[in-house]
Amino acid sequence: MKNVTILGVPMDLGAGKRGVDMGPSAIRLASLVKRLQSMGKIVEDRGNIHVPVGLNRDNEAMKYREEVLTACRSLAEEVYKIYQEDSFPLILGGDHSIAMGSIAGLARKEPEMGVIWIDAHADFNSNTTSPSGNIHGMPLAVSCGIGDPEFVDIGTPGRKIDPKRVVVVGARDIDMGEVVLLRQHGVKVYTMEEVDLYGIQHIMQEAMQYLEKNCSCLHVSFDMDAIDPSEAPGTGTPVRGGLTYREAHFIMKYISTYGNFVTSLEVVEVNPILDIQNKTAELAVELIESAFGKRIMYYSDIDELD
């Protein structure tokens, strides 16, 4: 698809550390629009979703519950609109709780869609298993229908994705309660141990084959903390032993070979306060380029557009 619509979600209320609300600005500053245009894409930047100021942290099991709920509801609405216009939604976070909104918007049109969740974490806590009460540890579970019913019902009533249509890649920090839930619901998880054992190419082949067989289309949810903190220092919950720079690019390039099967992308957890000279935001833009099929031996000025 040639048309891309960008939507920023300046929210940090789902995270334990402040500052990831500035992620969309940092990613834009790294010339996102210009770089996608020079790949031959028709890009519209629709600005940011309104996110309420966090005033209510009383709910210890789900911090800033009302604010996050409100923001995700408006995100679901906006993403659905972009999808209706037949454009490719590119969503910029923000903490990962925004995925509940994106997925709710997408699933309204594509109930049989799949999700590839590239992350150091599984974000599969419910409000009762979460050790932190930070909602960014819950969005994948919520999207699979697990947790606070008001969150499960964002956009449309009920669960948005079948957990059997979900693949997690890059995980290395999963809470005990999450392990129980992930197993119960049959989510496919490729941890970093599997990346060590089989290599990223094998894992991506297997993952994408599985998703293509079982899903109508694919949403890519990329948490920047999937990458090793030495390459992506600007994230709030860094975990050592992550994807290398090349592995992260490989994942995105491999996904891009699936063409129109891939219908949306979000990149989350870029925290400029913790970053070093916008390095993580710049990497985010590079990875977005790879996801849209950027090739080393290709320039839109000299080559035909496909």
Ligand SMILES: NC(=[NH2+])NCCC[C@H](N)C(=O)O
């Ligand atoms: N999107 C993220 N960075 N999530 C981190 C979650 C960390 C931990 N599992 C929790 O529930 O709090």
Ligand SMILES: [Mn+2]
């Ligand atoms: Mn995450």
Ligand SMILES: [Mn+2]
């Ligand atoms: Mn994470």
